[in-house]
Every structure is written in C-alpha cells, then in structure tokens.
Amino acid sequence: MSRAYNFCAGPATLPEAVLRQARDEMLDWRGTGMSVMEMSHRSDDFVQIAETAEQDLRDLAGVSDDYAVLFMQGGASSQFSMIPLNLLGDKTGADYVNTGIWSKKAIAEARRYGEINVAASSEDSGFTTIPDQAAWQTRADAAYLHYTPNETIGGLEFDFVPDSGDVPLVADMSSTLLSRPLDVSKFGLIYAGAQKNIGPSGLVVVIIRKDLLGKARKETPTMMNYQVIADNDSMYNTPATYSWYLAGLVFKWLKEQGGVQAMGEINLRKARKLYDFIDGSDFYANPIERRFRSWMNVPFTLADNALDNEFLKGADARGLLNLKGHRSVGGMRASIYNALPEAGVDALIGYMAEFARERG
Structure with missing residues (x-):
C-alpha cells in the first residue's frame, strides 16, 4: 500500500x-x-x-x-x-x-x-x-x-x-x-x-x-x-x-524530530516553497497579505475556476488528497501541518506546475 x-x-x-x-x-x-x-x-x-x-x-x-x-x-x-x-x-x-x-x-x-x-x-x-x-x-x-x-x-x-x-x-x-x-x-x-x-x-x-x-x-x-x-x-x-x-x-x-524549534524551521521552509511557487505563477493566486499568510493552511485559486474539478481529479489520481477549499471560500487549500512531509509539498508543486503548463 x-x-x-x-x-x-x-x-x-x-x-x-x-x-x-x-x-x-x-x-x-x-x-x-x-x-x-x-x-x-x-x-x-x-x-x-x-x-x-x-x-x-x-x-x-x-x-x-x-x-x-x-x-x-x-x-x-x-x-x-x-x-x-x-x-x-x-x-x-x-x-x-x-x-x-x-x-x-x-x-x-x-x-x-x-x-x-x-x-x-x-x-x-x-x-x-x-x-x-x-x-x-x-x-x-x-x-x-x-x-x-x-x-x-x-x-x-x-x-x-x-x-x-x-x-x-x-x-x-x-x-x-x-x-x-x-x-x-x-x-x-x-x-x-x-x-x-x-x-x-x-x-x-x-x-x-x-x-x-x-x-x-x-x-x-x-x-x-x-x-x-x-x-x-x-x-x-x-x-x-x-x-x-x-x-x-x-x-x-x-x-x-528535534522539538518545536526544528518543526518550526521545517514548517517555514514548506510554506515558503509553496507560496514562492504561487507568487511566481500567473495561473495561481493567494489573496492574503504576504505578512499575514498562514504557515499551516495555504489557500489558492486557479486562473479559471471552471478548471477546479479537473485540478482536483488529477490531484486525487496522484495521491494528493483533500485539496478542495472550504465551501465558504472555494478554490483550493493545502494544509501542511507538522506531519505532512516536505516531499508532499514538493509533489504538490510539481503537479501544480504540470497542470498550469497543460491548462494555462
């Protein structure tokens, strides 16, 4: 499995x-x-x-x-x-x-x-x-x-x-x-x-x-x-x-893992990776003022929300689960808590880049 x-x-x-x-x-x-x-x-x-x-x-x-x-x-x-x-x-x-x-x-x-x-x-x-x-x-x-x-x-x-x-x-x-x-x-x-x-x-x-x-x-x-x-x-x-x-x-x-000091360093690195990718893309966007962006929960939208379901279907097929945003705000949301490994963030970024190339 x-x-x-x-x-x-x-x-x-x-x-x-x-x-x-x-x-x-x-x-x-x-x-x-x-x-x-x-x-x-x-x-x-x-x-x-x-x-x-x-x-x-x-x-x-x-x-x-x-x-x-x-x-x-x-x-x-x-x-x-x-x-x-x-x-x-x-x-x-x-x-x-x-x-x-x-x-x-x-x-x-x-x-x-x-x-x-x-x-x-x-x-x-x-x-x-x-x-x-x-x-x-x-x-x-x-x-x-x-x-x-x-x-x-x-x-x-x-x-x-x-x-x-x-x-x-x-x-x-x-x-x-x-x-x-x-x-x-x-x-x-x-x-x-x-x-x-x-x-x-x-x-x-x-x-x-x-x-x-x-x-x-x-x-x-x-x-x-x-x-x-x-x-x-x-x-x-x-x-x-x-x-x-x-x-x-x-x-x-x-x-x-080294306690909360070590986890903080890992979590900040995970969040920065994902936000840097979003900010460097013209296909994805995050609405929060940069200073106040969450380390733990990263919402993002696609350039065309008509592609949301296709994006989620492709993510599920790749084992990237539960990316649908909360029903009250829509879009996507990646929650990257302590137990979500950095490799998971890398895999998500790879898929997002692939999807943008094919659908952007």
Whole structure:
C-alpha cells in the first residue's frame, strides 16, 4: 500500500511512525494483553500514559507549573462557550478580535453569556489582513481578550502575539500549537483541537493559568468547569482515552524530530516553497497579505475556476488528497501541518506546475 499525501485541514495527516506504533500496540499494549482503548482510565497503565503525555506536552511547549494542562473531550468549538462561562466571572464582558470564520463563531457563542466587544475586525478586507493593534478598541476592564492566531479556513495568520496588558490573553491555537516555538507565559489560556498538529479528533487540549481557575459562573455545567477538570486530572469522567494515547505518541515523535524549534524551521521552509511557487505563477493566486499568510493552511485559486474539478481529479489520481477549499471560500487549500512531509509539498508543486503548463 502506498501512503497518499493528505492535505486535509482536519482530521489531518498523522506521522506514519505514530500510526505504525499504534498498529503494533493495537491488540497488546506492553504485554498487558489488551488495547489501550480497552483499558480503564483509572488503571495504573493508563495513568502512566496520561501523565507521560502531559509532561511531554509541557516539555515541547514550555508550559510551566503556573499552568494546568487539561485533556478534554470535544473540539475547539466546545470551548467557545466554556471560555466565557469560566472566565467572565464577576465581569460583564470580554474583548474579541474578528479575523475570520472561527473568530466569528467564537464571538457568536460568547454573546450568549456576556457583553462581547469586537475590538478589531478585518471583515471589511475580506479577512485578507490583520488590523494594526494600535487601532484596536480594547477595554481595560475586560475579563479577557480572545483572538484566533491562525484562521484555518481563510489562511490568515498573526505574525505577532497581541499585547493585552493586564487582561488575560486567550488564543485558539488549534492549527498552530506545536508547529513552532511559543512563549506560553504571554497567555492566560490556550486551547487547541487535537486533529491538526496533535492527534486524532475527539480531544481538545486546554492550557490555562492556574490563577484563572475557580471563576466559573454558578450555572456552568460540571463537565464544562475547568476547575473540576483540573482537580480531577482530566478524569472527572471517562476521557477520550485512545485519542489521548495517540496524542502522547505524537508528542514523542515531535521530540524525536528535534522539538518545536526544528518543526518550526521545517514548517517555514514548506510554506515558503509553496507560496514562492504561487507568487511566481500567473495561473495561481493567494489573496492574503504576504505578512499575514498562514504557515499551516495555504489557500489558492486557479486562473479559471471552471478548471477546479479537473485540478482536483488529477490531484486525487496522484495521491494528493483533500485539496478542495472550504465551501465558504472555494478554490483550493493545502494544509501542511507538522506531519505532512516536505516531499508532499514538493509533489504538490510539481503537479501544480504540470497542470498550469497543460491548462494555462
């Protein structure tokens, strides 16, 4: 069997070495005679898996003991309501920055729980740029400032970490966590759906500064209360054990690659290759201001969108899968997360060049 190059935005490609290890351990994890997915989450074996995964994540991301690390069920979208329920406390509202579809979804959900101020928006530009922070209308009494560092659908990415002053900074890092070095100390809370750079779907990682725990509103459901989850080591109920285990294998794999510093260098090189090809072509185009182009998600259009289906059919035949852009924006999108090898980017560029020669 030949492995394809999977450019899906999520669930995304996983490292082949991780899949092979999971395959080998599927029926018998370390002589226990059972699969990880059959284990009790209270067993010593699974507690070992969970604790090791958390420590490896802390090592990779540089997470200090000032933060709790939670492995929760669901995806990042579940956090859109959990964050205001847990962080608004006795304050009336929070500030949000709108840079795309995921920002808009977070804003809409947060408005169920408080007064949400859109401090800045790039909607007028079609979400092709990031507003200058000097023009943001933030509030010193906001419970927190929320932003989306990388808009997976639109391919728009911050090239800076906003300065939120004394207001806790909250970030949806679903598509960027572990893709490069990060100063976690600048954030009050980071959340990330696992299905891009961490592991399979069904799991979301929350990194929260401990002083922000214990502020949940009284109506917050128990299973959505960060304090409860932290107090119970993410095992108040049965967690997504197999997803947690696979995430732990990915963390080990990342360490073997040289950690986030090495991955950042590789990811930047992959992105530059693809953008340089697009920019050097009169057949393909990317709409995002160059400074704010995503390393992880590269949208592009063809000179004639009537050729889109033919392009996708040819890509599939060559094992270049899931290049169709999100239904809300159209065109193409290549998601080039950690586990997508550089050879995959080279293969995509080769096909794009061939298609342009034949159809341009």
